[in-house]
Amino acid sequence: MKNKITNIFKGGFGQLTIPIVAICMLVIFNLFRDPSFFSVGITHNNDGNIVLAGNLISIINAASELAVLAMGMTLVTAACAGQDISVGAAAAIAGSAFVKVLKSGPEITGFSVILAFIIACCVAMIFGAFNGTLVSVFNIQPMIATLILFTCGRSIAYWINGGASVPVDSPIIKAIGSFIPGIPVPTPVLIVIVVAIIFKLVFHFTSLELFTQSVGINGSASRLNGINATFIRLLTFVILGVCVAVAGIIGVSRLGLINHETLLLDVEMDAILAVAIGGNNLGGGKFKISGSIIGAYVIHMLTVTLYAMKVPSTDVKAYKAIVIVILVVIGSPVIKSKFTKFMTQMKNRKQEVAMKGN
């Protein structure tokens, strides 16, 4: 155990170095700025439930959609060496389908919500499969292939619900979006945990992780080794489709209505950013889903920190950009190799000094 800890300090966390350093930096910065930033209180919400409240909870809660999307995006990035930029639009479609099914019944029951969830998942999977077919069968770069859905996705969502932003009012939807009575933790957080556990189990019991990595590192070599690269790439897009549907439903439930224009707007950029902050190579290959999840929380922590510092919401982007640049510069291979060189030089000098002293 002790050995393990010293190893971590010696070699860092490997791929997870950047996200962990980033989150530590943010935590320390906030502790110095205002220690009460992390206070978690217990309050009663409007429905009279006992719930947890505080900045930390709201960060973890608000990052849920992003975390779910980042998990799927990591797989696609690893297998296809490119990113899906249509996730926001696809989430709007899935959300619209979800609301459409809910509204078609006389009243919203548990059964109709499950049915709507399944249908939304199917719709998102179909669009994922469309993207995936373009990428895997026709060998188009993912960013271009998904540009199609990015362009027309929100219009399709508009068309599903006839252009109106339809409100959904039901205790079940409210429970999905905020709190289940009796449980103090926000439901979206629980959903993220469930999705993460499902990913973990899938990776544990199937060879998806290994196959995805090998396809991402060298597609033709893995094909010669008997892995169906086309299928694996298609599969990653379909899995991302499920993640998109889950994220879309969380987004719809949180607001209690579907707005095709603003639902998860610009989330694709944040999702790709989360994957990159997570230390995953955007050029495909090895990946760590945990890194992407931490990356998603880093992004939201940064945003909330900026809000807490009274930065206007329109200006947040500029400060965010500066932090992103600092993070990626720290993580860039050139700086890393220079740093290790510098460290070894220091070590050698120390040894020399020690030798002279002797």
Place this chain on the structure above:
Amino acid sequence: MNEKKKVFREPLTDNQLLMTITICIFVGMYVLAILILKGGFLHVQQVFDMLNDNASLIIVACGLTIVMITAGIDISVGAVTSLVVMSCVLYLNKGGNIFVSILLALGIGLAFGAVQGFLVSYLDIQPFIVSLAGMFFARGLTTILSVNPQKVEHEGFSKLMDTKIVIPWLGYTAKNGNLVPARLELGVVVALLCVVVIFIVLKFTKLGRGFYAIGGNQTSALMLGINVKRTRFFAYVLCGLLSGISGYVFMMHTGAGNATNAAGMEMNAIAASIIGGTLLTGGVGNVAGTFFGTMTLTTIKKIVVSSGLNDPWWQSITTGGMLCFFILLQSVVLSRRSKKKE
């Protein structure tokens, strides 16, 4: 005899083939528009209008094409355009000089290009992330400068804005019998000049050939003695400079600065480059194709609007459909060719 035949049948390169397809489809679509929706498409002014509205998009797409040829991407172009518009408008409203405002526009573009180029080429960071940060930064700065829309109130600039190239013999007779001459904005001249200059740079200069070389295969470009890092750096600098120019042209067209200016322009520019036959994998692309790509994209939108499908979703759905068609066509054509070669 045999040899002669061989020379004659030298196949088109990927580059030329994709561009030819684009130009053919553009011409075909325009002819179709003339046949089906007679009205406005017969007038030269229609083409001029498309150019007037899209001058800045053409310039941005040219810059993006250069970056895409080097196998990179720059999604900050739209945001930089917006930032340039906003800062120039604010500067001019404080009673600034027009010449200095042009320098300001170019300076902002160059600064963004240089910083992004440095981060991408010398520090080896993924271009998508760098330009994403650039996009956030430029959009954020734009709103910091002003959240409210600003109109240019500057005499000299208004004169410059209203200066149009009037070509009477290309005009048409309106319904009331007046002759309406064809009008072309100054921005279009700038855009066409940019296209020509970049075409020459890409085709005939060492730097331009270097772009293709590092996009095609970075390692072999290095072996050939090309300074890969510096060439890539210059690609981003050029792209930034063109975003600056595009910002100024955008301002000459609209005459107002707004935080949501040029929203989504980067994606339009990427789409235009793709339709024009540029591959994101690098090494293949042409600004002439990009020019026709932009025009094709605009023609689609014009056709949708003028055929009476005014609902807002039709434009983006048809654009998406056309994009899908072009992308599939390119992929099929290229894969068939590579099979033939084998």
